[in-house]
Amino acid sequence: MSFSIAELLAQHSEDKFELHEKHLNNQMVRVLKTIGYDRNYKRAVGQYLYDEQGNEYLDLLSGFGVFAIGRNHPTVISALQETLTLELPNLVQLDVSILSGLLAKEILTTTPENLEKMFFCNSGTEAVEAAIKFARYTTKRAKIVYCEHGYHGLTMGALSLNGEKIFREGFGPLLPDCIAIPFNDLAALEQALSNKDVAAFIVEPIQGKGVNLPDDNYLVEVERLCKKYGTLFVADEIQTGIGRTGKFWAIDHYGAKPDMILMSKALSGGFVPVGAVAMTQHIMDTVFNRMDRAVVHGSTFSKNNMAMAAGLAGLEVIKSENLVEQSATVGNDIIASLNALSTKYEFLKEARGKGSMIAIEFQAPKSLTLKAAWAMLEAANKGLFCQMITIPLFKDHRILTQVAGHGMNVVKLLPPLTLTQKDRDHIVNAFDQTIAATHQVPGTIWDLGKNLASHALKGKAGK
Structure with a gap:
């Protein structure tokens, strides 16, 4: 019988998280399950990931910048x-x-x-x-x-x-x-x-x-x-x-x-x-x-x-494929388009970066209701607000992003350099809708915020 990777994958298609919990870093599995990122991806092409149901995800992390030309070129x-x-x-x-x-x-x-x-x-x-x-x-x-x-x-x-x-x-x-x-x-x-x-x-x-x-x-x-x-x-x-x-x-x-x-x-x-x-x-x-x-x-x-x-x-x-030029054109357009939203939203401080290396920074608002909600998250764990952006982006819009660093209110994008105008529109619209939802207090997104704060406080107590 010949050795086959395809057969191995087929035999163990449902075992990914169990194998990692048993033999690798089980804390990483806990993180993914806690924030709702536990997907079974089956295929990847360019800037897109596809799960077992065939749902398409726009990957704006590109393996922390590894997949500049997209996956499986x-x-x-x-x-x-x-x-x-x-x-x-x-x-x-x-x-x-x-x-x-x-x-x-x-x-x-x-x-x-x-x-x-x-x-x-x-x-x-x-x-x-x-x-x-x-x-x-x-x-x-x-x-x-x-x-x-x-x-x-x-x-x-x-x-x-x-x-x-x-x-x-x-x-x-x-x-x-x-x-x-x-x-x-x-x-x-x-x-x-x-x-x-x-x-x-x-x-x-x-x-x-x-x-x-x-x-x-x-x-x-x-x-x-x-x-x-x-x-x-x-x-x-x-x-x-x-x-x-x-x-x-x-x-x-x-x-x-x-x-x-x-x-x-x-x-x-x-x-x-x-x-x-x-x-x-x-x-x-x-x-x-x-x-x-x-x-x-x-x-x-x-x-x-x-x-x-x-x-x-x-x-x-x-x-x-002129990807350096494409990185500059599409990336700088995304930065400018996100910055244009800052006049609409108190939480949004700025978008910045160069080309396809982009940060979206959030800040304490001035309105009393929003300020109190922000303070609740910051007291639980500095930088927690950004999880209220990245999790809905993933769950509701199937866009994969990351927080830019520990204790930062900054979301970071490192997309493949192959983004299209369609991708650009999807990104800007998704951020617009997600940031808008954070300004509705109380609201569904703040129920997520309370859960995140609760997890953060439990984590501190367990140290």
Whole structure:
């Protein structure tokens, strides 16, 4: 009897949550069931998910930005199928591969001209780990500066640069000599660099947690200050890169030239994990400076043929379908359309972002009835109001979104770059109706709010 994945899926079609409860993270299953997200998805195409009843869901998370070209893109599937049938030598560790050379060449056509070399790995957090090591070896300094509320991954080195307390709590001691400063604060950065003992400043051009935008001159001044004090400027574009913000790289909005760009997520095409670091010739030549140091940093599965093929095919889709331009056009239209609703609704503070990286922020209202309802939720758990947006969006409009970070009243959208005008209209209308419902106190949506507050208070009591 031949082995069949299709048969396995058919045999266990109803076992997904039970398997996870028994063998994996049962808390994740509890979360999904509590908020009503426990669906059995059977199919995915482009920006859409389909459940066992055939209901269509618009996915505005895209696997936290992984599926920039949409799910199951036929071009990438074809490239991977072809790669499997070619019987190529793969991971011949005492060799170099053609596909990795081609992918490196293709990526470097998109980066600032000062970046001439590539290092491949398996994930975004591995790219961060590599940047820490490369910066320390190149500068012969130990300190790394990062930003409060930043996010760079969850392995121990990357976690040491994580600006969110909830991810760090209980996992210490972390790497020493890692210093947090406020984002978008040039005075704080100069003070941190002024002793000329910092190896690297690692920063997201646009912060993922909250979609916090820098001032127009911030990143160019970051580049200047880093050069002044001999610190390497590392742009973490793991989420913001490869068309997400309506430019190929988010730094392209600001004209900055970092010493390293970190990438992953969209580079995979949504199929085979891949991460990478683009860097200057000087960094590469310093770290790998002798033949006996040719293997001082690497990863067993990096540069594997499937990952490289996925990367090449994904970049071809981005280019041939003009998805960077589409991201800018549709994403900026969504931001403008949502901002136009702020005059109608007290709870809505603003929509912001660039391209298809979008935040919708909510605020305390002025009306007494609304203010009291808001205060009730905030007392139970800061940022809980956003669940009253994301849950109805999912339940009533079949739109998948997320809260932008812990304790934030911000909903975040990271949709595929393939959204259509129809999708745009659906998004704006769904937000309009959902936000309108929050202004009806009492009302059905506030019954949800009371249940959420009750769960939050029980959770606090159980700690």
